[in-house]
Amino acid sequence: MTSSSIRDMATWAIAAGAAGGLIARPCKLPEALWAVLGATSLVVLTVLPWREALGAVSSGTDVYLFLTGMMLLAELARTQGVFEWLAALAARQARGSAQRLFGLIYGVGTIVTVFLSNDATAVVLTPAVYAAAQAAKAEPMPYLLVCAFIANAASFVLPISNPANLVVFGQHVPRLTSWLAQFFVPSILSIGTTYAVLRIMLRTALRQPIAAQIDAPDLSPAGRLTACGIGFAVAALLVASAFGLQLGLPTLAAGFITSGTVLLYRRQAPWDLLKEISWSVLPLVAGLFVLVEGLVHTRAIEQLSSGLQTAAEGSTGTTSWAAGTIVAVVSNLMNNLPVALVARSVVTGPFVPPHVTGAVVIGVDLGPNLSVTGSLATILWLVALRREGQDISAWRFLRLGIVVMVPALILALAGLTMVHIK
Numbered sequence: 001m002t003s004s005s006i007r008d009m010a011t012w013a014i015a016a017g018a019a020g021g022l023i024a025r026p027c028k029l030p031e032a033l034w035a036v037l038g039a040t041s042l043v044v045l046t047v048l049p050w051r052e053a054l055g056a057v058s059s060g061t062d063v064y065l066f067l068t069g070m071m072l073l074a075e076l077a078r079t080q081g082v083f084e085w086l087a088a089l090a091a092r093q094a095r096g097s098a099q100r101l102f103g104l105i106y107g108v109g110t111i112v113t114v115f116l117s118n119d120a121t122a123v124v125l126t127p128a129v130y131a132a133a134q135a136a137k138a139e140p141m142p143y144l145l146v147c148a149f150i151a152n153a154a155s156f157v158l159p160i161s162n163p164a165n166l167v168v169f170g171q172h173v174p175r176l177t178s179w180l181a182q183f184f185v186p187s188i189l190s191i192g193t194t195y196a197v198l199r200i201m202l203r204t205a206l207r208q209p210i211a212a213q214i215d216a217p218d219l220s221p222a223g224r225l226t227a228c229g230i231g232f233a234v235a236a237l238l239v240a241s242a243f244g245l246q247l248g249l250p251t252l253a254a255g256f257i258t259s260g261t262v263l264l265y266r267r268q269a270p271w272d273l274l275k276e277i278s279w280s281v282l283p284l285v286a287g288l289f290v291l292v293e294g295l296v297h298t299r300a301i302e303q304l305s306s307g308l309q310t311a312a313e314g315s316t317g318t319t320s321w322a323a324g325t326i327v328a329v330v331s332n333l334m335n336n337l338p339v340a341l342v343a344r345s346v347v348t349g350p351f352v353p354p355h356v357t358g359a360v361v362i363g364v365d366l367g368p369n370l371s372v373t374g375s376l377a378t379i380l381w382l383v384a385l386r387r388e389g390q391d392i393s394a395w396r397f398l399r400l401g402i403v404v405m406v407p408a409l410i411l412a413l414a415g416l417t418m419v420h421i422k
Helices: 003-024 031-044 050-058 061-079 082-094 098-116 118-135 141-153 163-169 176-201 221-242 248-266 271-275 281-296 300-314 316-334 336-347 354-370 376-387 394-421
Strands: none
Touching: 003 031, 003 281, 003 336, 031 050, 031 281, 050 281, 061 082, 061 098, 061 118, 061 163, 061 221, 061 248, 061 271, 061 281, 082 098, 082 118, 082 221, 098 118, 098 141, 098 176, 098 221, 118 141, 118 376, 141 176, 141 354, 141 376, 141 394, 163 336, 163 354, 176 221, 176 354, 176 394, 221 248, 281 336, 316 336, 316 354, 316 394, 336 354, 354 376, 354 394
């Protein structure tokens, strides 16, 4: 066995161990620890030169900036009661109808996902929805499930709807007009199908009566200022996307400006806000960048890219369906963040058709609705659930996920095909 083969085997073993630790979390150790340990092991064992490891870390700068800005905006909205106000307002507008409450929560979750990313829906909206369900004297699980499923189903409406979108495209994120032309129809089909199937599957629970009179708290002046700031931030990001600019720096600037304005208005120091942010997400993503760079050195990525290009030359339509489906399934086995990073190395070549790349994005974003381990957003949703004293087994989620995700994926890929046929 050659030294090159030994290095390749070591790389795959380390990457597999890191992915397994990230999903299973032995001893409840944080996800970031496994990614960082895996990345460090590659360098310490000289499997990956340290300069190339640093280069891999620096290649994710735009993603880190985007995540930091979005986490600032989401945490600011939480601390100023914006999410609680939205959820309580939905509960009051339901006027005693569980079905109407379900639809309103679904609408709020869609808006939050589209404009503040799926992680915000999973982490910040979930506890607000639980509180609203409690106030309405409703069984909370159907509405909590909305937060999990819409966080993925609506996460490819815009580039900013899911950090995985930036991961897949890297520095080549399409302009907003090109993005919408490709993903608007598939997104509508994904959101609509997920809603319809969830309503059918949860119909028994949604027949139960809920409270008709609910007090919705008024949004404080600081909360209104926060909401306005987020609105301006989203508008700025859409403009940046329309001009084809990288989204990391504008997102960070929007987060700093909005939070700074609100904190200045309230005459508060930033420390309480900053300490509540899940900063471990940043080393998690950085570690994954290094692990995927190690896999690139095994030439497996090069072979995958070459095979994808060859298949696309034969039949772009068949290749896109196969790529989207395979990526959707694998995302649940490995988690969609590392899959997105691998996909980035595979699909960003000049000879991979946009149709195929679009299918991969849909698989990365929507596929995780199959299981609780599919995406970081769903894992974070599960953590938020347990903090509220709620829980759902992986088996129960899987049974529901199969019924919900599969038709949504089929229709979303069909919508993508329809768009490209035109």
